[in-house]
Amino acid sequence: MRRFILAFVFGGAFLCSLGILFSQPVAANAGGMPGWIASSLPLFEQSNKPAVPLGTGVVQEPVVNVRSGPGTTFAVVGTVTRGETLLILKELGQWYQVRFDTGQTGWVANWLVSLPSRDGSKVVTSFPANLRTGPGTDYAVVRTAATGETFSLGRVADGWYELLRNGTPEGWMASWLVTVDNPPGGEQPLAGKTIVVDPGHGNVNLQWGVVDRGATGPNGLMEKDINLDLARRVIADLTGKGARVIITRNSDGIDGFDGESSDLAHRVEVANGAKADLFVSIHANSATRPEVGGTATYYYSGANQTTVRIANMVQQELVASLGRRDIGCLGANYFVLRETTMPAVLAEVMFLSNPEEERLLNLPAVRGQVAAAITAGIERHFRQP
Numbered sequence: 607m608r609r610f611i612l613a614f615v616f617g618g619a620f621l622c623s624l625g626i627l628f629s630q631p632v633a634a635n636a637g638g639m640p641g642w643i644a645s646s647l648p649l650f651e652q653s654n655k656p657a658v659p660l661g662t663g664v665v666q667e668p669v670v671n672v673r674s675g676p677g678t679t680f681a682v683v684g685t686v687t688r689g690e691t692l693l694i695l696k697e698l699g700q701w702y703q704v705r706f707d708t709g710q711t712g713w714v715a716n717w718l719v720s721l722p723s724r725d726g727s728k729v730v731t732s733f734p735a736n737l738r739t740g741p742g743t744d745y746a747v748v749r750t751a752a753t754g755e756t757f758s759l760g761r762v763a764d765g766w767y768e769l770l771r772n773g774t775p776e777g778w779m780a781s782w783l784v785t786v787d788n789p790p791g792g793e794q795p796l797a798g799k800t801i802v803v804d805p806g807h808g809n810v811n812l813q814w815g816v817v818d819r820g821a822t823g824p825n826g827l828m829e830k831d832i833n834l835d836l837a838r839r840v841i842a843d844l845t846g847k848g849a850r851v852i853i854t855r856n857s858d859g860i861d862g863f864d865g866e867s868s869d870l871a872h873r874v875e876v877a878n879g880a881k882a883d884l885f886v887s888i889h890a891n892s893a894t895r896p897e898v899g900g901t902a903t904y905y906y907s908g909a910n911q912t913t914v915r916i917a918n919m920v921q922q923e924l925v926a927s928l929g930r931r932d933i934g935c936l937g938a939n940y941f942v943l944r945e946t947t948m949p950a951v952l953a954e955v956m957f958l959s960n961p962e963e964e965r966l967l968n969l970p971a972v973r974g975q976v977a978a979a980i981t982a983g984i985e986r987h988f989r990q991p
C-alpha cells in the first residue's frame with residue numbers, strides 16, 4: 607500500500623495553502639480514502655530540513671551580552687551593540703538563540719532585541735524565481751513564481767523574504783529577486799553607513815618601482831586608471847546619499863607597501879580597521895579572446911547570504927544600465943573578498959580586452975552610468991529589509 611506524506615516545516619496554514627494551490631487530488635490506489643499529492647513538489651522528510659529562523663532582530667541596547675546558553679548563569683561569549691542585526695534561530699523562554707555572519711551561535715535576552723513583525727510591504731518579483739520552504743537554497747522548492755507576481759512581505763531572515771498572499775505564507779524567496787514598494791529604511795538608507803571603495807590595481811611595488819596596471823585594452827586604456835575614475839564617481843554618488851566613504855587608494859601607489867600581497871593586505875586592513883558596513887572593489891575584466899565581453903560580480907565563495915544579495919543587487923543594476931552580457935554573480939576565492947570581515951563584493955564591470963567595451967569604458971557618460979548602477983545596487987541593499 608502506498609502512502610503519500612506531505613511534510614512541511616511550516617504550520618498547518620501553510621500546509622493547507624500549499625495543498626490547495628499546488629496539489630491535485632488523486633485516489634489512493636489501495637481502496638483507501640482519496641488523498642492529495644503534490645503535483646510538482648518533491649516529497650521530503652521534515653527531519654532533513656534545517657529549522658526555519660524566526661527572522662532578523664535588531665539589538666536595542668548600547669551593549670548586549672551574548673551567552674553560551676539561554677540564561678544569565680551561562681558564560682558571556684561576546685557582546686553586540688545597538689543597531690546590529692542578528693539572525694534569530696529560535697526562542698526558548700525569554701531568550702533568543704542567534705547566529706552571526708561568522709556562523710557562530712549564542713543566546714541573547716529577548717527583551718534586548720526587537721524582532722520586527724511582518725511588515726506587509728508590497729513585494730513584486732523581478733525575475734522568474736523559486737519560492738522555497740525556508741530562507742536558503744537548502745530548502746525545497748515550493749514552486750517557481752513568474753515575473754511580476756505580487757506578495758506582501760512576511761519575515762526577513764538571512765537575506766531572504768517570507769512572502770504572503772492574503773495573509774498566508776506561500777514560501778521564501780531570495781530578497782534580491784524582488785523589488786519592495788515603499789520599503790522601510792527612510793529617505794536616506796545610506797546615511798551613516800561606512801563603505802570602503804577599492805579601485806583595483808594601481809599599487810606600486812616600491813622594491814621594483816613597478817605599477818600594477820591591471821589589464822590594458824587594445825587601444826591602451828589601463829585598468830588601474832579606469833578603476834580609479836569609476837571609484838571616485840561611486841564615492842561622489844555614495845557621499846551624496848549620506849554614506850561615509852573610504853577609498854583604498856587615491857592615486858597610483860599605496861605608500862609604504864612593497865608588493866602585491868602586502869598591497870592587498872593593506873586594502874583589507876583599511877576596510878577591517880574602519881569596521882566598514884561594505885567593501886566594494888571595482889575592476890575591469892580581461893580575456894585572451896577579444897570578442898569576450900560582459901559584466902560579472904564576485905563574492906567570496908564562503909560568503910553569507912547578505913553578501914550574495916549585495917553582489918546580486920549590484921550585478922542586476924550594472925546589467926540593467928549597461929546592457930552588456932550578464933555573466934552573473936560568481937563565488938571566488940579572492941584575497942580582498944575572503945579576508946575582509948564585512949560583506950565584500952568585486953565588480954568586473956566590462957572587459958577591457960573587448961574593443962567595444964574598451965570604447966565604452968573610455969566614455970565619461972558610460973563611466974557615470976557604471977558608478978550610478980553600483981551605487982543603486984548598494985542603496986537597494988540598504989533600503990530593502
Ligand SMILES: [Zn+2]
Nearest residue numbers: 806820889890
Ligand atoms: Zn582587475
